[in-house]
Amino acid sequence: MTDPKHMVRFENVQKSYDGETLVVKNLNLDIAQGEFLTMLGPSGSGKTTCLMMLAGFEPATHGEIFLNDRPINNVPPHKRGIGMVFQNYALFPHMTVAENLAFPLQVRGMDKDEQKKRVERALSMVELPQFGNRRPAQLSGGQQQRVAVARALVFDPELVLMDEPLGALDKQLREQMQYEIKHIHENLGVTVVYVTHDQTEALTMSDRVAVFNDGIIQQLSPPDVLYETPQNSFVAQFIGENNKLDGQVVEVTDGLCTVKLDDGTVLKADMVNVGGVGERTTISLRPERVELDPAVDMENMVDGTIEESIYLGDHIRVRMNVAGNTGFIAKVRNRGDRRHLVPGDSAKVGWAASDCKALDPVT
Amino acid sequence: MSDTIQSGPVLAADGTPLKRSLQRALRRQKMRALLLIAPLLAFILITFILPIGDMLFRSVENEIVSETIPETVDRLADWNPDVSALPDENVFNAFYVDMFLAQEKKEHTRLGTRLNYELTGVSSLFRKTGRRVTRFDTDIYAKQFIALDPAWKDPQTWSALFDVSSNRRALPFTTRSWDRWGNYLRGEGKNPGEEDIEDFLFSALHEDLTRLESTDGVDPLIAAATQAVGGFETVSVRDQFLDIDKDWGRQDVWRIIQVYSPPFTTGYFLNSVDLQLGVDGIKTRSEDQRIYIVLFGRTMFMSLMITFSCLLLGYPVAFLLSNLPLRTSNMLMILVLLPFWTSLLVRTSAWKVLLQQQGVINDVLVWLRIVDDANRLILINNQTGTIIAMTHILLPFMILPLYSVMKTIPPSYVRAAKSLGATDWTAFWRVYFPQSVPGIGAGAILVFILSIGYYITPELVGGTTGVFISNRIAYHISSSLNWGLAAALGSILLILVLALYWVYDKIVGIDNVKLG
Numbered sequence: 003m004t005d006p007k008h009m010v011r012f013e014n015v016q017k018s019y020d021g022e023t024l025v026v027k028n029l030n031l032d033i034a035q036g037e038f039l040t041m042l043g044p045s046g047s048g049k050t051t052c053l054m055m056l057a058g059f060e061p062a063t064h065g066e067i068f069l070n071d072r073p074i075n076n077v078p079p080h081k082r083g084i085g086m087v088f089q090n091y092a093l094f095p096h097m098t099v100a101e102n103l104a105f106p107l108q109v110r111g112m113d114k115d116e117q118k119k120r121v122e123r124a125l126s127m128v129e130l131p132q133f134g135n136r137r138p139a140q141l142s143g144g145q146q147q148r149v150a151v152a153r154a155l156v157f158d159p160e161l162v163l164m165d166e167p168l169g170a171l172d173k174q175l176r177e178q179m180q181y182e183i184k185h186i187h188e189n190l191g192v193t194v195v196y197v198t199h200d201q202t203e204a205l206t207m208s209d210r211v212a213v214f215n216d217g218i219i220q221q222l223s224p225p226d227v228l229y230e231t232p233q234n235s236f237v238a239q240f241i242g243e244n245n246k247l248d249g250q251v252v253e254v255t256d257g258l259c260t261v262k263l264d265d266g267t268v269l270k271a272d273m274v275n276v277g278g279v280g281e282r283t284t285i286s287l288r289p290e291r292v293e294l295d296p297a298v299d300m301e302n303m304v305d306g307t308i309e310e311s312i313y314l315g316d317h318i319r320v321r322m323n324v325a326g327n328t329g330f331i332a333k334v335r336n337r338g339d340r341r342h343l344v345p346g347d348s349a350k351v352g353w354a355a356s357d358c359k360a361l362d363p364v365t
Numbered sequence: 366m367s368d369t370i371q372s373g374p375v376l377a378a379d380g381t382p383l384k385r386s387l388q389r390a391l392r393r394q395k396m397r398a399l400l401l402i403a404p405l406l407a408f409i410l411i412t413f414i415l416p417i418g419d420m421l422f423r424s425v426e427n428e429i430v431s432e433t434i435p436e437t438v439d440r441l442a443d444w445n446p447d448v449s450a451l452p453d454e455n456v457f458n459a460f461y462v463d464m465f466l467a468q469e470k471k472e473h474t475r476l477g478t479r480l481n482y483e484l485t486g487v488s489s490l491f492r493k494t495g496r497r498v499t500r501f502d503t504d505i506y507a508k509q510f511i512a513l514d515p516a517w518k519d520p521q522t523w524s525a526l527f528d529v530s531s532n533r534r535a536l537p538f539t540t541r542s543w544d545r546w547g548n549y550l551r552g553e554g555k556n557p558g559e560e561d562i563e564d565f566l567f568s569a570l571h572e573d574l575t576r577l578e579s580t581d582g583v584d585p586l587i588a589a590a591t592q593a594v595g596g597f598e599t600v601s602v603r604d605q606f607l608d609i610d611k612d613w614g615r616q617d618v619w620r621i622i623q624v625y626s627p628p629f630t631t632g633y634f635l636n637s638v639d640l641q642l643g644v645d646g647i648k649t650r651s652e653d654q655r656i657y658i659v660l661f662g663r664t665m666f667m668s669l670m671i672t673f674s675c676l677l678l679g680y681p682v683a684f685l686l687s688n689l690p691l692r693t694s695n696m697l698m699i700l701v702l703l704p705f706w707t708s709l710l711v712r713t714s715a716w717k718v719l720l721q722q723q724g725v726i727n728d729v730l731v732w733l734r735i736v737d738d739a740n741r742l743i744l745i746n747n748q749t750g751t752i753i754a755m756t757h758i759l760l761p762f763m764i765l766p767l768y769s770v771m772k773t774i775p776p777s778y779v780r781a782a783k784s785l786g787a788t789d790w791t792a793f794w795r796v797y798f799p800q801s802v803p804g805i806g807a808g809a810i811l812v813f814i815l816s817i818g819y820y821i822t823p824e825l826v827g828g829t830t831g832v833f834i835s836n837r838i839a840y841h842i843s844s845s846l847n848w849g850l851a852a853a854l855g856s857i858l859l860i861l862v863l864a865l866y867w868v869y870d871k872i873v874g875i876d877n878v879k880l881g
Contacts, residue, residue: 059780080784080787080789089777094781105787106786106787109785154785
């Protein structure tokens, strides 16, 4: 029935805690062997619940979860053989680092020499070979993080779950750890399911990202697709920066639609997720695709007024009033010849029709 | 300049050593802190620490002997029982004076009671002697002195004689006796110059005069009496005492008085551990008198049992409470705390109703035919009763620290253990339990120390086999009035608790104890 390549399969999974509302609504998801899949979403979107169901700490209210084509709803967590890294690392404070790492090997009844070898290997993998005799409390946040990763991997699980593992680290360390985890994933070939609410983290590390909102996967795509072609307004809003323009579809031709904005401006947009003529739509446009005072005419040209400009080094962020939207953002690359962007000046903005997506209306 | 800075202490900007500057800066804070706690400190000091200190001091204090019979104690010091079987006449003379004064002040029974702790029968001996010491045949001395010179009959004569220091020096024993007599009379609101001269004073005078070598500088009255005293008819005070009770001829009675003469004694402490400082040194008490070691042992054993059963019952409850949602756990916590809001006496009395042989538990068991009507369980007035009732009463003290520690153990630890392949039991035993140990430590210490000194509950449900050392202490404080022994038992209990605390600190580490 199922594709043998698929390691994890959620089939019509629902979850409710109180019997009144569904936290996870009808989830269907396949995760391939060796894949790095990130569940991304705001808090309360159901992503952590999905992870807990997969780990076995929460039972599914309805539906079935398969691991290697075996239904695991009734398999207790300790028999699932899934490694897990927790948000606060959950390193056992009364054990040394080495004892922490040996724990999963001990409970599996592995002999002492083999345990020792594996612990050493795991420690050198995360570049902490000298730290075996320390207690977790004696390590820095980043070091604890690595030990937690090493512990989740030391018993060679095929699947590792990570629940916002970098949430407690500062920005610089977080970025460094992102690459380290990514490299470990590549070197070992394990399947990773990663939960985060940080979109940069998701885009940096993942093969595919599942964007969760309101208990539903809004879009499941590789990072670039997610950014370039969001399937709906939520994803467009949630991933990266985004300009919103509300209007009504007046004409549809060859995958392009003509939209009349509420102030009367007419735009052409890529038709992604919108009904027919007469329907409301929200156009999504990335700020970096906007040209300020373009040299040549573009498909969409609108007059605007500069409200504010912020110097950010490599680019200048210009907030404008365009088509009645005072929060319209344009990112202007910082070239030597940049002209002064003075608030109050009027300017033309233009962009290609394929760069703006007509999506479901935001109410 | 820079050399001095490097070699000497670090200096503040104004040149004073930094340490002193810092101390001065902190002094104000310290004074403030001290002022804030001063009222409580004074209160505790006056109402708690000082009285307890005084009480504990009674465990070694033994001034009653040397205060009640000072002359006897003084003269008895020279008596060597190996040389003479009984103390000589001198001691009996002194004892006569002491006993006469003691019975006047009604102190002889107290002394008898005190010495009775060490030698049974002394109490009644003193009581009997007190009644008859006023009727000794020593009146022959009075008669002979008065016959010699009627002025001896007049108390004014005595007052005048003992105001003169040369007379006082010549008659030391009589002087001391006269002074004590005078002090006593004045204490009673009487004038020694107006009260009849008692026989014991003439007896003392007789003894002094027979010893007096030179009459230089003494009153002619005394000089005349010294001349005559050689021809006086005498009476043996020792025989008088032996007449009252032949026990005064027993060596051990006098030995006990001698042994317990010093103002401080280890007797109470030895008593507390079933030893006795008797006439031939320290000995263990006879089998039927040994109770305290057994009682201490039982107190420890039962406290341990109570602590253990509290842990057994409290751990799952605390575990459940700490893992429930806050709303539910708060509600259940009220049930745990409910006993705190009920009087201890009421709870203990309730257990009396439940546990007695015609009580609720037995009735139910009989009704269920688990127990035969003729063989109802004896659940009260024994150790079982004490352990059941005290476990119930002290359970919250176990649950609360356990709960507060368990509340801080994140559920992710157990989850992590399970995800790493540990079964529920392994995850609990290897990961959860070690982290709850500080709570166990705190709860166990609390319950153990509370139960080791518990009094009311064992008193009410313990019968004879289920009572604690504290009940014995209370008995000595309020019934037998042997405060010294009570103080010694209390001190031992205190030392025991402190020692256990120290051992506990060594093994578990007091830093690991968390109360919340």
